[in-house]
Amino acid sequence: MTAALGRFLILASVLVSTTGAIIAYAAGAKRSPEGLRWSQRFAYAFAALMLAATGVMEYALITHDFSVEYVAHVGSTQVPLWVTIVSLWSSLEGSILFWGFILGIYIAATTWINRNDHQEYMPFAIGTWLSCGAFFSFLIAGPANPFLTIANPQLDGPGPNPLLQNHLLMIIHPPMLYLGYVGMTIPFGFAIAALLRGRLGQSFLRPLRASLLLPWVFLTIAIMLGGWWAYEVLGWGGYWAWDPVENASLLPWLTATAALHSAIVMERRGVLKGWTVTLIQASFLLTILGTFMTRSGVFNSVHSFTQSAIGPTILIFLAAVLLFSVALLALRIDSLEAEGKLDSAVSREGMFLVNNLFFVVLTFTVLIGTCFPLIVEAIKGKQMSVGRPYFDAMVVPIGTALLFLLGVGPALPWGKASRKEIQNALLPPLITGAIVLIVGYAMGVRNGWTLLTLLFGGYAAHVTFAQMWLPLRQRLKRGDSFGPALLDAQLRRGRRRFGGYIVHAGAVLVFVAIAVSSTMRTQQEASLTRGQSTTFAGYTVTYIGSEERAEPHRKSTIARFNITKDGKAVTTMEPRMNQYAAMREPVGTPAVYSTIAGDYYISIMNMQGDQAGVLIINMPMVGWIWFSVLMMGAGGLIALIPARRRTYVVVPETAVATGDGAVA
Amino acid sequence: MSAMNTKPTASAASRRKTRLFMAGAFLVAAAAFVVIAAGGINKNLVYYWTPADLHAAGDKAYGATIRLGGMVAKDSVKNRNGASGLEFDVKDATGIVHVKSSGVPPQMFRENIGVVVEGTMTRSGYFQCNRLMVSHSNEYRAPKGGHKMDKEELQKLMRTTEGLKD
Numbered sequence: 001m002t003a004a005l006g007r008f009l010i011l012a013s014v015l016v017s018t019t020g021a022i023i024a025y026a027a028g029a030k031r032s033p034e035g036l037r038w039s040q041r042f043a044y045a046f047a048a049l050m051l052a053a054t055g056v057m058e059y060a061l062i063t064h065d066f067s068v069e070y071v072a073h074v075g076s077t078q079v080p081l082w083v084t085i086v087s088l089w090s091s092l093e094g095s096i097l098f099w100g101f102i103l104g105i106y107i108a109a110t111t112w113i114n115r116n117d118h119q120e121y122m123p124f125a126i127g128t129w130l131s132c133g134a135f136f137s138f139l140i141a142g143p144a145n146p147f148l149t150i151a152n153p154q155l156d157g158p159g160p161n162p163l164l165q166n167h168l169l170m171i172i173h174p175p176m177l178y179l180g181y182v183g184m185t186i187p188f189g190f191a192i193a194a195l196l197r198g199r200l201g202q203s204f205l206r207p208l209r210a211s212l213l214l215p216w217v218f219l220t221i222a223i224m225l226g227g228w229w230a231y232e233v234l235g236w237g238g239y240w241a242w243d244p245v246e247n248a249s250l251l252p253w254l255t256a257t258a259a260l261h262s263a264i265v266m267e268r269r270g271v272l273k274g275w276t277v278t279l280i281q282a283s284f285l286l287t288i289l290g291t292f293m294t295r296s297g298v299f300n301s302v303h304s305f306t307q308s309a310i311g312p313t314i315l316i317f318l319a320a321v322l323l324f325s326v327a328l329l330a331l332r333i334d335s336l337e338a339e340g341k342l343d344s345a346v347s348r349e350g351m352f353l354v355n356n357l358f359f360v361v362l363t364f365t366v367l368i369g370t371c372f373p374l375i376v377e378a379i380k381g382k383q384m385s386v387g388r389p390y391f392d393a394m395v396v397p398i399g400t401a402l403l404f405l406l407g408v409g410p411a412l413p414w415g416k417a418s419r420k421e422i423q424n425a426l427l428p429p430l431i432t433g434a435i436v437l438i439v440g441y442a443m444g445v446r447n448g449w450t451l452l453t454l455l456f457g458g459y460a461a462h463v464t465f466a467q468m469w470l471p472l473r474q475r476l477k478r479g480d481s482f483g484p485a486l487l488d489a490q491l492r493r494g495r496r497r498f499g500g501y502i503v504h505a506g507a508v509l510v511f512v513a514i515a516v517s518s519t520m521r522t523q524q525e526a527s528l529t530r531g532q533s534t535t536f537a538g539y540t541v542t543y544i545g546s547e548e549r550a551e552p553h554r555k556s557t558i559a560r561f562n563i564t565k566d567g568k569a570v571t572t573m574e575p576r577m578n579q580y581a582a583m584r585e586p587v588g589t590p591a592v593y594s595t596i597a598g599d600y601y602i603s604i605m606n607m608q609g610d611q612a613g614v615l616i617i618n619m620p621m622v623g624w625i626w627f628s629v630l631m632m633g634a635g636g637l638i639a640l641i642p643a644r645r646r647t648y649v650v651v652p653e654t655a656v657a658t659g660d661g662a663v664a
Numbered sequence: 665m666s667a668m669n670t671k672p673t674a675s676a677a678s679r680r681k682t683r684l685f686m687a688g689a690f691l692v693a694a695a696a697f698v699v700i701a702a703g704g705i706n707k708n709l710v711y712y713w714t715p716a717d718l719h720a721a722g723d724k725a726y727g728a729t730i731r732l733g734g735m736v737a738k739d740s741v742k743n744r745n746g747a748s749g750l751e752f753d754v755k756d757a758t759g760i761v762h763v764k765s766s767g768v769p770p771q772m773f774r775e776n777i778g779v780v781v782e783g784t785m786t787r788s789g790y791f792q793c794n795r796l797m798v799s800h801s802n803e804y805r806a807p808k809g810g811h812k813m814d815k816e817e818l819q820k821l822m823r824t825t826e827g828l829k830d
Contacts, residue, residue: 361697368701383712387729390708394701525768577771586771606771613768 003068006056006147013049013100014137016042021130028123028196036119039126043111046133050104054088057097057146061087066153070094070146076159078552083165089174090160092295092310093146098175100136102182107133110186110211118204124193132185135317143310162580165553166587169229176222177249181287183215184252187259188284191277195328198335200266200273209263210640212280216256217636223249224629235588235603237523237617239625242391247370248290251363255283258359265352268414270339274329275356277336281325282363288318293370344416351409358402365394396449403453403511406504407433407460410467429466433459445520453515460508468501499639506631513624517598523617530610537618539600540564544572546607555579557586559604559612563593575604575614594623710782715759718785725785732761732791733780741775754781754791761785765793772798 020042027035060068061084064077074087074094089095107129114122140146164170190208194200200208226249227239240246259279262272292314342349369386377383411425436458437451445451471489476482490498526534528543535541544560558576562569573591580587590603598620605613710729718725718732732754740753750765763781773779773796782795 364697365701368698369705372705385710385712385731386705387708387710390704393708394704527768604771605768606773615768 002056002060002063002065003147003149006053006060006068007141007145009049009053009056010137010141010145010147013046013053014134014141016049017046017130017133017137020046021127021134024123024127024130028127028193031120032123033119036123036126039123039130040111040115043107043126043130046130046137047104047108050100050133050137053140054097054101057094058085058088061085064157066155066157067149068146069148069150072150072154072157074160075157076553077156079159079165080553082171083160083553086164086171087160089178090164093140093144095174095178096136096139096144096295096310097146099178099182100133100140102175102178103129103133103136103185106183106186110207114207118207120199121190121193121197121204124196125189128189128192129185132189139310139313143313158581159553162554162578162587163233165580166578166589167229167233169225169232173222173225173229176218176225180215180217180219180222180249181252181290183211183218184256184284184287186211186215187280191280192325192328194273194277194336195332198332200277200336202267202270205263205267208280209260209267210642212256212259212263212283213636213640216253216260217633217640219249219253219256220629220636221633223253224626228626231622232592233587233589235590235605235615237521237590237601237603237615237619239622242366242369242386242388244370245294247366248286248293251290251366251370252283252286254359254363254366255279255286258356258363259283261352261359262356265349269342269349271342273336273338274333277333278329279356281329285318285322285325286363288314288321292318346412346422347417348409348412348414351405351412355402355405355409358398358405362395362398362402365398366391369394399511400449400452400456403456403460403508406507406511407456407463410501410504411463429459429462432462433457436461440516445516447515447519450515450519453511457508457512461505464501464504464508468498468505471497495641496639499635499637502635502638503632504635506628506633506635509624509628509631513621513628517619517622517625520621521617521619523615525605525613525615527611527613534616536616537600538565539570541573541602541614541616543612543614546612553580557604557607559607559614561591561602561614563600573600573602575602577604577607596623598622714756715754715761716756717759718761718791719759726787727784729782729784730791731780731782732763733778734759734761736773736775736777736779738775750796754779762790763793764790765796767796769796770798 020039023035023042024039026032027039057068057070059065060071061075062081064071064075064084066072066075070091070093074091075084087094089098107126110129111122111126159165187208190204190211194204194208223246226246230241231237231239256279259276262276262279266272266276292311295310295314342353344350369390373383373385407429408426411429413421413425417425433455437455440451440454445454469490471494472485475485475489480488488494522537524534524536526536526541528534528541530543530545533540533542540563542562542564544562546557546559549556549558556576556578558574561573561575563571563573571593573593575591576589577586578589588604590601593600598618599622601617601619603615603617605615607613708729710731712731712733713721715732715734718730734754734756737753737755737760740751742751743749750767750769752763752765754761754763763783765781765783777798780797781791781793782797783791783793785791
């Protein structure tokens with residue numbers, strides 16, 4: 001009964017999204033206000049159907065209706081309620097339904113927010129979103145149908161993938177990732193609308209930029225959560241392995257970041273319109289490619305789902321969207337006429353161009369490394385993978401160059417500047433860079449790339465901080481009193497700018513933390529008998545013993561270690577191994593002792609009788625990565641909060657730096 | 665046909681020239697990038713081989729990074745619990761390779777289990793393993809009888825095995 005209702009809702013959503021897309025495109029072609037109103041209604045209807053279908057699936061999960069195939073596959077009466085609720089996205093079919101759910105929310109919300117605005121673009125945008133909605137409804141109705149029924153249902157199921165149950169981060173990471181991935185559909189729809197209309201006016205930049213920034217924030221956090229999860233669970237003491245699935249989440253992030261930057265140049269100078277649109281299209285295509293990589297089983301990695309039949313369907317969709325996008329670009333890119341031009345290479349906008357170039361090169365580097373083994377296997381039938389050294393060798397120099405730009409770009413003024421002005425802007429931050437470099441060297445950093453990162457990082461931090469508070473200083477100089485000036489400069493008119501520089505500050509910290517944690521990391525493997533100690537990185541680790549603990553869904557072996565430093569007790573660490581019924585191999589949970597300086601990390605490799613084989617890792621600054629990425633996300637949100645309907649007041653541009661996208 | 669179409673203005677012509685120049689520069693940069701990236705990939709490929717593949721490769725096997733998949737041969741494991749100096753044989757239907765590894769093996773490691781070892785073949789006749797992985801499957805599968813794996817199964821094993829990373 002439940003399953004039949006679910007199937008009905010999905011079939012209805014196939015119908016509604018297809019019809020709605022046709023009506024919307026027709027309304028756009030005819031410029032019909034009546035047609036636009038109808039396409040809006042269809043957009044809301046699609047969202048409502050997706051919401052209802054997801055509700056039906058959650059109901060089936062919570063009531064343990066094992067006659068529904070998906071519930072029989074991932075449900076279990078033995079697991080806690082929260083595990084049951086999140087099993088919606090624990091396996092392939094449910095995750096595609098969840099995708100449709102999020103897409104519905106995005107489409108309905110964006111349609112609602114712009115219900116009275118941008119009438120010339122909206123029909124084409126809604127048409128494009130609903131076309132994507134039609135594709136995903138089709139996936140749910142056909143190749144990945146979660147509402148199939150089982151004739152003779154069992155009384156209990158196996159429960160979701162143990163990795164999902166093993167750590168809280170695995171609950172938050174997938175929804176964040178989907179919010180980022182699915183959200184890229186919205187700017188894509190706007191970009192297609194601009195191309196179809198053959199126009200990209202200044203007023204349309206705001207929804208375009210906002211719709212790109214929101215999924216960017218989610219994706220930024222999601223990538224970090226994935227790395228953090230790997231670090232907390234997988235037990236090898238790292239957070240990034242250039243695994244194809246990790247790369248899949250990074251690729252659209254890189255192009256979206258590039259697009260956010262080129263959109264600022266577009267706003268300020270009226271150039272790079274076609275380029276920005278291309279980057280937005282690329283971001284969407286890369287999310288579909290990422291979905292293909294993670295959902296089709298062509299790659300196998302710890303994160304990916306099992307083999308399934310939806311791979312070819314997604315590949316066809318990817319090819320169709322790619323062809324459509326390229327053809328549309330080729331036909332219409334000339335109509336997005338530049339309104340201004342770039343004056344000088346050594347300027348803010350010049351650095352934006354170089355920034356975009358580096359982001360694109362980085363995207364290709366990762367894309368080639370990720371897809372190369374697939375192509376070789378398809379052609380030659382040989383199996384291989386691209387080793388980590390390739391990625392490290394290529395990405396480290398490009399990343400360092402980006403950090404350099406992060407400092408130099410915002411320091412340079414817009415437009416043409418005299419040599420003296422440029423020198424005054426570029427030289428002072430060198431002092432901060434040099435100080436950070438010297439401090440790092442004194443603390444033992446010897447790796448050349450890390451030292452360079454410290455120099456550029458210090459430089460960029462100086463510039464970022466100065467730029468962040470520049471509007472406030474200008475207002476104070478002008479004689480404004482502190483309180484109102486602060487409010488206006490950083491939170492009201494200057495909010496976008498302020499948010500942007502918070503993102504930059506977070507990014508600088510991420511660069512430094514990654515460089516330091518990966519090059520200053522030390523590790524030791526040891527086999528300890530009960531009572532035995534080993535000393536590593538200043539701490540003495542003593543193996544006290546182990547205990548078994550049984551929970552309904554798992555059995556855990558917990559090892560206990562006393563950590564002392566210079567004879568004084570520091571803490572007790574309890575890494576564990578969890579054995580789930582559905583899994584042969586135990587899943588470890590390493591223990592992490594974090595301080596501001598870094599992490600001390602103990603992972604159990606094996607336990608036999610009185611002996612415990614452990615991996616001990618000392619990793620400086622690693623916790624800073626999680627914190628700094630959260631800071632980037634927060635900055636993005638600050639920049640995103642919509643300004644109140646503005647009453648435009650003309651302010652001489654030279655007098656006050658306002659909030660209008662001055663971040664490099 | 666209007667005059668505009670037949671006779672482009674000077675600024676349009678110069679713009680076309682700039683565009684052509686930019687496209688040319690972009691192509692050169694792209695070509696250079698592809699050459700560098702391809703070279704980087706070629707140097708860092710990891711081959712997925714079975715013991716039989718390794719023997720068949722002859723001299724080519726030395727120096728390359730290899731992911732070797734097979735079964736841990738019965739009665740071949742030495743120094744199981746030591747923190748270093750673990751040795752064992754990895755075999756498939758036709759080949760056998762002696763492996764030396766430093767470091768503590770994972771919990772699941774035992775005789776007659778599918779393993780993937782990553783490392784290089786040395787000229788002294790043993791495989792130096794830098795990374796030892798035990799078959800890691802998210803879905804429970806009953807162990808197959810006979811402890812024999814055909815090539816296809818081994819390749820699947822190598823693709824799906826994830827373990828400690830360096």
